[in-house]
């Protein structure tokens with residue numbers, strides 16, 4: 001599994017046709033721009049050799065990613081929970097092989113409701129350390145090994161849980177390649193490259209890989225609080241690679257995330273699904289009630305219609321407006337990423353503000369309703385509507401829950417339906433905004449410049465990583481987001497991809513970040 005043999009591996013895996021390999025081997029990404037770390041503390045300049053080693057180990061790194069994404073670790077699908085656990089084991093085995101110490105598979109107990117199987121165990125959090133040298137700084141690497149659901153029939157060009165390399169576009173396609181299996185594998189590869197060179201890591205590492213991020217990071221808050229002064233004691237900085245560049249060309253570092261409160265509305269009525277020819281017009285239909293409640297939440301311009309929600313949002317300041325002007329991004333990039341011209345705004349500032357600093361409400365799905373092809377004439381007896389609100393400063397999560405639930409109850413009551421309706425929170429995760437001028441961001445900016453030859457943009461992210469604020473507050477450390485993939489990677493969508501250049505340049509940036517951070521004047 002860990003062999004460094006080359007053409008045969010990729011051929012055996014059926015990953016590429018034979019022409020790709022020479023290209024992969026020959027192509028060293030931006031090596032001409034490699035810089036020697038500009039810091040007196042550095043006694044040698046390992047970057048050139050390190051980066052060459054990362055390129056040289058390319059086939060092995062692709063093989064590992066291929067093996068990782070082949071495990072359908074969908075945390076939202078209860079029936080796939082054994083696969084999530086299997087993927088935790090896959091990473092544990094690699095950590096062991098790479099010489100990590102104190103590896104622990106931390107169990108988090110039974111998943112709380114709402115859940116179909118009341119005995120469903122949460123997947124383990126994988127903890128491990130690499131080095132305990134008190135003279136070195138310690139960086140905690142967080143990532144998640146679970147993924148979003150994916151099915152070929154949703155429109156994927158290939159099986160979602162099989163890594164395919166598109167040679168023409170020089171990219172890898174599979175569920176999880178960019179979110180977040182690729183970056184997690186990338187961190188391990190960075191350690192691997194150091195070991196292959198006999199090069200000492202410049203920092204101690206602590207890894208924390210979870211398997212419930214896509215389902216609200218259930219159980220992780222408590223583990224972090226419990227371990228702040230134990231397993232995580234002495235952590236100087238937390239680095240998370242679980243988001244994306246804003247566009248497709250310019251690397252970014254990210255200092256903000258929106259939060260996410262995820263709700264379900266359960267509407268129940270008839271004792272069983274019914275024939276609409278016999279019962280249509282005679283019984284109250286749960287799906288009709290549900291779409292009416294859904295329709296009351298948000299309008300087609302994306303405005304949230306729940307009283308009191310928009311009033312909680314921090315006002316935009318003049319100083320803040322200037323920030324958006326400086327960011328490298330266009331409406332065309334937005335349209336390219338969405339594969340459409342459906343953007344609600346025509347200028348960069350509005351797009352960025354609505355992505356980063358205003359809340360949004362999305363309707364995700366409707367469980368229990370007929371959803372296959374054909375024209376089944378059924379009246380579903382129970383439907384569950386799923387929606388979420390992306391939260392921003394200064395929204396209060398508990399206040400939001402009350403506003404949402406009261407609103408849904410009020411609208412449902414106004415329908416005069418004999419059905420029942422209840423709205424409940426499934427999970428929530430906090431928003432996070434930080435100061436991007438600390439030692440960790442500075443080190444990552446230098447690493448970006450060294451690898452990509454450009455200064456990164458400093459961005460916020462519209463998505464959520466629920467545990468970010470918890471790390472910051474519980475460990476009292478700086479958190480920095482160092483994305484690997486691009487804005488058009490299709491995370492959570494069909495045909496999720498990671499460009500080969502982003503995988504390799506991403507690993508080099510991660511490696512350089514560790515060296516620059518180690519050499520910085522903190523501690």
Ligand SMILES: C[C@H](N)C(=O)N[C@@H](Cc1c[nH]cn1)C(=O)O
Nearest residue numbers: 179213214215216242260463464
């Ligand atoms: C940004 C990150 N890669 C991600 O995709 N996060 C998820 C987290 C989440 C919250 N509720 C459910 N999943 C996201 O932003 O949707």
Ligand SMILES: [Zn+2]
Nearest residue numbers: 179180213242
């Ligand atoms: Zn993610």
Ligand SMILES: [Zn+2]
Nearest residue numbers: 179214491492
């Ligand atoms: Zn995700």
